[in-house]
Amino acid sequence: MLFGQRLRALAGWIATLAVAAAFVVALAAFFELLSHPGEERTQILRGYEWFTSGDLRVAFDLRWDPLSALMALVVTGVSSLIHLYSIGYMEHDERRETFFSWLNLFVASMLVLVLAQNFLVMFLGWEGVGLCSYLLVGFWFNRRLLVVNPLGRLVEGEPDDTREVWAPPAAKKAFLANRIGDVGFLLAMFLIFATTGSLDFDVVFGEAGALAAGTATAIALLLFLACTGKSAQFPLYVWLPDAMAGPTPVSALIHAATMVTAGVFLVARTHTIFEASGTAQTVVLLVGAGTALLAALIAIGQDDIKKILAYSTVSQLGYMFIGVALGPIGYAAGMLHLVTHAFFKAQLFLGAGSVMHGNDDDTDIKHFGGLRSAMPITFWTTMAAWAAIVGVPFTSGFYSKDQVLAAAFEHGGIGLLAWAIGVFTAGLTAFYMSRYVFLTFFGERRWPEGRHPHESPPVMTVPLIVLAVLALVAGFALTTFTGEGGRFQAFLEPVLGAPEEHESLAAAAGLSAAATGLAAVGAIVAWLLYVRPFDWLALRRRWAGAWRPLAEKLYVDQVYEFFTVNLGGALAAFLARNVDQRGIDGAVNGVAELVGSSARSGRRLQSGLVRSYALGVLGGAVLIVAFLVFRP
Amino acid sequence: MTSSEQAELIVFIILAPLAVVTALGMVLTRNAVYSALLLVVNFFCLAGFYVLLEAQFVAAVQVIVYAGAIMVLFLFVLMLLGIGNEVVVKEQMRGQRPAAVLLALGLLVAIVGALAAGVFDAEPASLAAANEGGNVEAIGRILFTRYTFAFETAGILLVVAAVGALVLGKRQP
Amino acid sequence: MRVGPGAYLLLSAILFAIGVAGVLIRRNAIVVFMCIELMLNAVNLSFITFAKTNGSLDGQVLAFFVMVVAAAEVVVGLGILVAIFRKRSSTSVDDVNLLKG
Numbered sequence: 084m085l086f087g088q089r090l091r092a093l094a095g096w097i098a099t100l101a102v103a104a105a106f107v108v109a110l111a112a113f114f115e116l117l118s119h120p121g122e123e124r125t126q127i128l129r130g131y132e133w134f135t136s137g138d139l140r141v142a143f144d145l146r147w148d149p150l151s152a153l154m155a156l157v158v159t160g161v162s163s164l165i166h167l168y169s170i171g172y173m174e175h176d177e178r179r180e181t182f183f184s185w186l187n188l189f190v191a192s193m194l195v196l197v198l199a200q201n202f203l204v205m206f207l208g209w210e211g212v213g214l215c216s217y218l219l220v221g222f223w224f225n226r227r228l229l230v231v232n233p234l235g236r237l238v239e240g241e242p243d244d245t246r247e248v249w250a251p252p253a254a255k256k257a258f259l260a261n262r263i264g265d266v267g268f269l270l271a272m273f274l275i276f277a278t279t280g281s282l283d284f285d286v287v288f289g290e291a292g293a294l295a296a297g298t299a300t301a302i303a304l305l306l307f308l309a310c311t312g313k314s315a316q317f318p319l320y321v322w323l324p325d326a327m328a329g330p331t332p333v334s335a336l337i338h339a340a341t342m343v344t345a346g347v348f349l350v351a352r353t354h355t356i357f358e359a360s361g362t363a364q365t366v367v368l369l370v371g372a373g374t375a376l377l378a379a380l381i382a383i384g385q386d387d388i389k390k391i392l393a394y395s396t397v398s399q400l401g402y403m404f405i406g407v408a409l410g411p412i413g414y415a416a417g418m419l420h421l422v423t424h425a426f427f428k429a430q431l432f433l434g435a436g437s438v439m440h441g442n443d444d445d446t447d448i449k450h451f452g453g454l455r456s457a458m459p460i461t462f463w464t465t466m467a468a469w470a471a472i473v474g475v476p477f478t479s480g481f482y483s484k485d486q487v488l489a490a491a492f493e494h495g496g497i498g499l500l501a502w503a504i505g506v507f508t509a510g511l512t513a514f515y516m517s518r519y520v521f522l523t524f525f526g527e528r529r530w531p532e533g534r535h536p537h538e539s540p541p542v543m544t545v546p547l548i549v550l551a552v553l554a555l556v557a558g559f560a561l562t563t564f565t566g567e568g569g570r571f572q573a574f575l576e577p578v579l580g581a582p583e584e585h586e587s588l589a590a591a592a593g594l595s596a597a598a599t600g601l602a603a604v605g606a607i608v609a610w611l612l613y614v615r616p617f618d619w620l621a622l623r624r625r626w627a628g629a630w631r632p633l634a635e636k637l638y639v640d641q642v643y644e645f646f647t648v649n650l651g652g653a654l655a656a657f658l659a660r661n662v663d664q665r666g667i668d669g670a671v672n673g674v675a676e677l678v679g680s681s682a683r684s685g686r687r688l689q690s691g692l693v694r695s696y697a698l699g700v701l702g703g704a705v706l707i708v709a710f711l712v713f714r715p
Numbered sequence: 716m717t718s719s720e721q722a723e724l725i726v727f728i729i730l731a732p733l734a735v736v737t738a739l740g741m742v743l744t745r746n747a748v749y750s751a752l753l754l755v756v757n758f759f760c761l762a763g764f765y766v767l768l769e770a771q772f773v774a775a776v777q778v779i780v781y782a783g784a785i786m787v788l789f790l791f792v793l794m795l796l797g798i799g800n801e802v803v804v805k806e807q808m809r810g811q812r813p814a815a816v817l818l819a820l821g822l823l824v825a826i827v828g829a830l831a832a833g834v835f836d837a838e839p840a841s842l843a844a845a846n847e848g849g850n851v852e853a854i855g856r857i858l859f860t861r862y863t864f865a866f867e868t869a870g871i872l873l874v875v876a877a878v879g880a881l882v883l884g885k886r887q888p
Numbered sequence: 889m890r891v892g893p894g895a896y897l898l899l900s901a902i903l904f905a906i907g908v909a910g911v912l913i914r915r916n917a918i919v920v921f922m923c924i925e926l927m928l929n930a931v932n933l934s935f936i937t938f939a940k941t942n943g944s945l946d947g948q949v950l951a952f953f954v955m956v957v958a959a960a961e962v963v964v965g966l967g968i969l970v971a972i973f974r975k976r977s978s979t980s981v982d983d984v985n986l987l988k989g
Contacts, residue, residue: 689987692985694811702818709824709828727891727895734899735902738902738906739906741922742906754922754926757926761933764936765933768937770948773936776952777929781955781958785959796918815908819909822905826905827898830901850948854948854952857945872957873956875960879963883964
């Protein structure tokens with residue numbers, strides 16, 4: 084915006100440097116934090132007073148402790164890489180400076196969210212990222228975007244693509260779903276203030292133990308409602324797949340690595356409230372596990388590569404919630420999965436963006452195949468992320484996912500159910516992710532005539548490589564060398580509390596084998612179906628009855644649409660007709676009509692005829708005389 | 716009962732029904748001229764009543780002024796305007812007639828109720844003392860002493876009426 | 889049986905009522921006027937009766953004045969009636985309804 088056109092080309096670099104600088108600062112602050120002993124790693128910065136109202140005093144207080152440091156590092160680090168990538172991806176877009184300014188606004192809001200010391204400042208960041216999500220998803224508001232037809236080639240003659248979408252409805256859907264969650268956040272804040280008298284984290288968490296169980300449950304569930312909106316869990320997850328209408332870097336940053344993790348962070352931050360309510364923890368656990376399974380099933384039926392990854396994100400977020408719902412044994416696992424997921428999911432999205440970039444922005448997996456020779460860097464980096472997400476031993480995803488599942492198993496009770504669902508879903512995850520990579524990079528070539536898939540420029544491939552490396556080593560690096568959960572867990576203990584005694588390592592290894600084994604099964608099935616010459620389209624057609632619900636996202640969107648659009652529209656029409664037209668307008672018009680008709684009746688008294696007037700006079704006279712004479 | 720009272724009774728019994736009948740006839744008859752004539756007869760009956768009530772002067776004035784001048788004036792106007800029978804017999808205003816009759820009866824009842832408070836038992840005083848020197852002289856005495864102002868004002872009123880009639884009667888050029 | 893003042897007053901009331909009914913029922917303006925005269929005379933009768941009852945002549949003087957005023961009123965009233973009904977062909981009271989509405 085400054086210096087006009089000449090700077091436009093530099094907009095991306097300026098933005099990237101800003102975020103990279105933030106990362107450097109965060110890193111420095113992180114090392115500073117490490118220089119303190121474990122128990123003293125909390126610093127609170129009392130900021131400028133925002134407002135005071137009655138007993139409530141809210142200021143822009145910030146908090147720097149292990150949890151917020153971890154989130155800040157992840158956010159700024161991944162964001163730097165994605166900014167760099169965007170320079171190449173958005174090279175030809177005429178509004179790219181707006182894009183970068185919004186992207187930076189997003190990072191700023193996210194940092195406010197994770198660094199907050201009280202609920203209201205956190206809410207400020209919460210809303211800020213919601214706004215930026217809306218802006219960025221709707222970035223291409225004036226472009227027609229083609230979307231893969233989920234029923235393409237399922238029936239003879241069904242076309243591959245062209246269910247046209249426009250970005251604005253998707254952006255609105257994202258914002259509205261988030262808004263519903265935000266109501267939960269607001270109500271929770273009201274309740275917190277009403278019962279504890281403050282919104283400051285230290286005060287509230289200190290009192291959390293003293294809350295009545297019902298109150299704690301209410302607060303926790305309301306906060307979790309906000310999480311289902313922001314972190315795309317059932318029932319508010321439906322906006323995330325539609326949000327793929329935004330540019331791919333947006334999907335990578337906001338909808339994979341950072342914004343959607345805000346919900347998990349919220350649960351971790353307010354864990355004392357959740358610990359005060361076993362009911363809330365159970366709810367979070369079940370919703371997380373259920374969503375993981377649901378999303379994995381839907382992902383199997385998608386042909387749009389971004390949609391596959393979107394549902395995968397929803398599913399992996401479910402795992403994170405399983406982790407943080409388990410109490411102290413699961414917090415570190417859930418957060419670890421958050422970190423590793425940020426790496427490999429960002430990589431997968433950026434990789435998908437790279438594939439699209441080299442294929443005329445096509446997202447239909449049916450048009451790919453055999454791309455590994457045309458885009459080698461993209462291929463290898465995506466395979467690294469694939470390994471992480473399916474849980475190939477010693478990759479980062481392996482560590483984090485297995486820790487979550489182990490924690491669930493050890494928790495017992497309802498945790499066992501979550502464990503079982505998690506293991507089964509791991510198998511499904513392996514299947515659909517393998518399907519994704521196999522159909523895209525392996526097998527026969529299915530591109531349309533005239534297309535020349537090519538690799539992306541270095542400004543895009545460098546972030547891919549960095550993320551791929553992180554996806555492979557981060558798990559190992561963060562967890563080994565110290566005790567049970569490793570130094571990652573120990574690092575977070577001051578904030579999240581220490582778990583009770585663990586089972587032995589052998590049992591954990593056994594569990595790990597179960598999950599990994601199932602994952603391997605899934606991958607092999609996908610290999611058989613999609614890599615070897617096999618007419619999987621014919622198979623799909625044969626089983627069309629089973630395939631269709633998966634492709635149609637298990638009809639959840641349709642149900643929502645029925646309730647909100649149809650019923651809501653009917654209700655609105657009913658109210659408009661009966662309450663507004665007949666009721667209110669009727670009352671107003673009725674008053675006017677009443678005045679008019681009474682005037683008309685009164686008018687008939689004025690007949691102009693002398694005799695009727697005389698009659699009136701006589702009548703009155705008789706009455707008066709009678710009254711005077713016959714007065715009781 | 717004295718003979719005068721007897722005579723009074725007889726005259727009353729003759730004149731009262733006549734007065735009522737002529738009044739009714741005046742109201743009910745279609746022909747306007749008949750109405751006027753019936754009213755004249757009614758006035759004569761009233762004059763008779765006045766005599767019975769020892770108001771001889773007023774009786775004379777009633778005949779001379781009312782029956783002799785006012786009713787003649789009525790008849791003049793009737794002739795002048797050429798009134799025939801009322802053309803439209805059917806009452807156009809619904810409920811007017813029943814309401815009128817009803818209300819008139821109601822008024823009658825109310826007035827009678829008022830009268831019933833005690834007037835029917837009143838003892839009629841004799842006006843002999845008041846009529847000292849004859850009724851005319853007595854009225855003159857009061858009229859020019861106690862009611863002088865009213866008398867003069869009545870005179871003015873008559874002048875005004877006369878002037879008014881002149882103005883109203885003037886044909887516009 | 890004597891003729892007491894009550895009888896005259898009753899007669900006066902009857903005549904008055906008849907006059908009132910006549911005012912409301914008749915449509916010919918002049919007949920309406922005549923009914924008014926009837927009412928005035930009924931009142932005169934009651935004045936004279938009360939004069940006899942009270943033993944003074946005030947009632948008779950009042951009746952006299954009523955007659956004077958009635959005469960003046962008739963003069964002016966009939967003048968008005970003539971002035972109005974000269975223009976129109978009918979004397980119906982129902983036709984003067986310009987105050988309608």
